[in-house]
Amino acid sequence: MRRLVMWDIDHTLMYAGGVGQMALGAAFTAATGLPYRETALMAGRTDRDIAVQTFTLHGVADYEPHLDGFFDVVVAEFLTRQHLVREKGHLMPGVPDVLTALGGWPHVVQTLVTGNLRPIAEAKLAAFGLTGLVDMEIGGYGTEDVVRATLVRRSLERATALHGEFSAADVFVVGDTVHDVTAALANGVTAIAVATGGTTAADLAAAGAHMVLDDLGDVEAVVRLLAGAPD
Numbered sequence: 001m002r003r004l005v006m007w008d009i010d011h012t013l014m015y016a017g018g019v020g021q022m023a024l025g026a027a028f029t030a031a032t033g034l035p036y037r038e039t040a041l042m043a044g045r046t047d048r049d050i051a052v053q054t055f056t057l058h059g060v061a062d063y064e065p066h067l068d069g070f071f072d073v074v075v076a077e078f079l080t081r082q083h084l085v086r087e088k089g090h091l092m093p094g095v096p097d098v099l100t101a102l103g104g105w106p107h108v109v110q111t112l113v114t115g116n117l118r119p120i121a122e123a124k125l126a127a128f129g130l131t132g133l134v135d136m137e138i139g140g141y142g143t144e145d146v147v148r149a150t151l152v153r154r155s156l157e158r159a160t161a162l163h164g165e166f167s168a169a170d171v172f173v174v175g176d177t178v179h180d181v182t183a184a185l186a187n188g189v190t191a192i193a194v195a196t197g198g199t200t201a202a203d204l205a206a207a208g209a210h211m212v213l214d215d216l217g218d219v220e221a222v223v224r225l226l227a228g229a230p231d
């Protein structure tokens, strides 16, 4: 048995201080000259989805050819504020202990499935010393589609190419929104929801999560759940 754990970042592993939203706003104004009006629709969505919605909500058409350039500006704006992730943000309960403990099991592979742009995902992990606990090369990231389920599929393809076939029952998506849950279910893998974001445990359960945890604070139990009983 081999297990694959796909971690969401925001509100699952950490609160990153709202730096992503700041970077998006600054990049939007730099790219369009327009004042940025915050949208409340970020949680669980991919950065490509968020960018498309942001342009649309501000009445900007014909953004599609400029999206890649826009993402570069978002990353640059994020990196100038990188220090704020640690200043304003915090890790969720049980992190990094759960990731460190799972790293001790050779049959467990950990990666990221996040709506974040990859350089931003890397910067957020680095801010809290989590770099190296997950294999970022086989992750799924926010530029890859507006639909989060595609990110899970891409990550599964990359993990399979590197490690061989995983049984669907041994693949776990861990996240805090209904989008994480539906993305897991769309790929036939296990959805573990944590109620450390803005979505209630009841709503996560109603979305079809296989299991809902209040948080990752019971390290032993979470590790037992994700690592299972190795051969």
Ligand SMILES: [Mg+2]
Pocket (backbone or CB within 6 Å): 008, 009, 010, 011, 012, 043, 044, 175, 176, 177, 197
């Ligand atoms: Mg999240």
